């Protein structure tokens with residue numbers, strides 16, 4: 104500490120620091136170690152104040168765990184993740200729950216709820232707190248105390264009382280604590296019809312007019328906004344929610360989605376509102392966006408089948424999944440796909456006046472096991488259109504389609520991956536852009552490049568030019584020796600490329616070197632009269648080589 108106050112930042116040369124260290128009287132190694140640690144911490148917190156630090160919006164949810172994961176803590180985590188917000192969790196109860204109902208509830212002692220709150224609030228400073236299932240009045244109390252000690256930007260209260268299945272999650276004794284303690288602190292409270300009715304001592308709520316007057320009465324308890332949700336209105340009516348801010352009413356309409364999978368809509372709506380508030384939205388726009396998200400998620404999960412009960416769960420991660428195209432597509436890369444790797448070339452297709460789709464179709468019918476579109480001259484729009492058309496053909500045959508160099512085109516058409524060269528987008532950047540599931544291949548000529556491709560998260564290596572080629576100008580030929588060196592050093596499967604065709608494919612595969620999975624060809628297939636026949640011939644040669652090996 105003395106060191107810090109005696110010498111200010113201007114004197115920060117390393118030599119001076121070690122002099123000061125001696126002067127300050129740190130003698131034992133232990134002390135020096137401690138000093139270095141505290142200095143490391145200071146450096147870290149100084150770094151944290153740098154301008155380029157990224158503050159991610161943060162919601163803390165205080166709620167119960169739902170073992171079926173449609174509602175509660177699990178819904179909050181997934182909804183926040185889907186909305187791009189960090190979510191920390193304080194658990195108030197653990198429920199044994201599924202699509203049939205609630206089989207058991209285990210309440211977390213209020214002292215331990217308090218301890219969880221302190222851990223998160225004192226250190227991580229969430230922007231917004233959202234509450235869900237609060238099973239005891241004692242738990243409501245510790246939340247109010249914690250929020251007084253550690254204020255947050257907004258409080259969203261979902262006054263959970265009964266599960267969708269009709270099981271009690273918080274008894275009627277909780278109502279007084281809600282009215283008197285939590286609601287006065289809330290920026291928004293989100294009761295469904297039953298909860299609004301209970302908060303008001305049991306008044307029946309059946310129409311939009313009832314919902315409006317309920318919102319007004321609940322506002323008198325002190326929350327800044329009241330959202331009365333109409334999910335449980337008669338099935339003949341739209342799902343309309345009413346927001347009241349003490350002055351004006353806002354109606355949020357969406358058409359009713361016919362689905363058994365509505366378990367968790369309430370929790371997810373409240374945490375999505377919290378997520379938007381954490382991003383800095385006003386309450387009105389937060390509700391608008393959150394409701395839109397719930398509508399899409401409900402629509403998206405309307406046909407999924409999980410569990411045998413009456414109430415299936417909402418599924419939150421609509422953007423990450425692809426049910427629409429049948430089952431979840433399996434995207435794991437199979438190195439066996441490198442066996443006969445067809446690379447298209449726009450000039451050759453022009454020369455033989457065939458469309459890129461016809462070229463791809465013929466190659467696949469002839470036995471190609473993976474296709475790469477390499478369209479150096481094409482306009483982006485044309486390239487995208489032909490990529491979409493080729494993808495359709497490839498999917499029909501279960502053959503992966505890769506795009507050369509153009510990450511944007513691969514993303515736009517949802518191709519299976521990309522192939523990049525040493526002077527294209529670095530593989531590690533491509534990996535970040537494309538996510539964990541897409542296939543990434545990298546052209547490598549040396550063991551060092553092969554090692555880098557592995558480090559960067561590539562899936563395979565294209566190694567060449569093995570023989571001289573006319574497809575690529577100024578391309579260094581590395582020969583069979585160069586190929587062998589890369590294959591031996593590589594941690595990734597390798598496909599050989601460069602001047603390979605029917606006459607020499609056997610000499611390549613004959614190397615029998617580990618990791619070598621096949622050959623990639625351009626001219627040998629596409630600079631020919633019949634793509635189909637040439638591919639069939641090459642396929643035969645490769646099959647022969649691979650059976651000879653065994």
Ligand SMILES: Nc1ncnc2c1ncn2[C@@H]1O[C@H](COP(=O)(O)OP(=O)(O)OP(=O)(O)O)[C@@H](O)[C@H]1O
Nearest residue numbers: 267295332333334335342359360366367368369370
């Ligand atoms: N079938 C549906 N179609 C469209 N929107 C719906 C449907 N059911 C509920 N919603 C909407 O979902 C949100 C949650 O509403 P709901 O009234 O069901 O809350 P809840 O009963 O607290 O939820 P939960 O069923 O998870 O306990 C509201 O915005 C509501 O309008």
Ligand SMILES: Cc1ncc(CO)c(N)n1
Nearest residue numbers: 167168169174175236266
């Ligand atoms: C844990 C938990 N919280 C909230 C709800 C309300 O849907 C539920 N069913 N379970």
Ligand SMILES: [Mg+2]
Nearest residue numbers: 267295334335
């Ligand atoms: Mg409901």
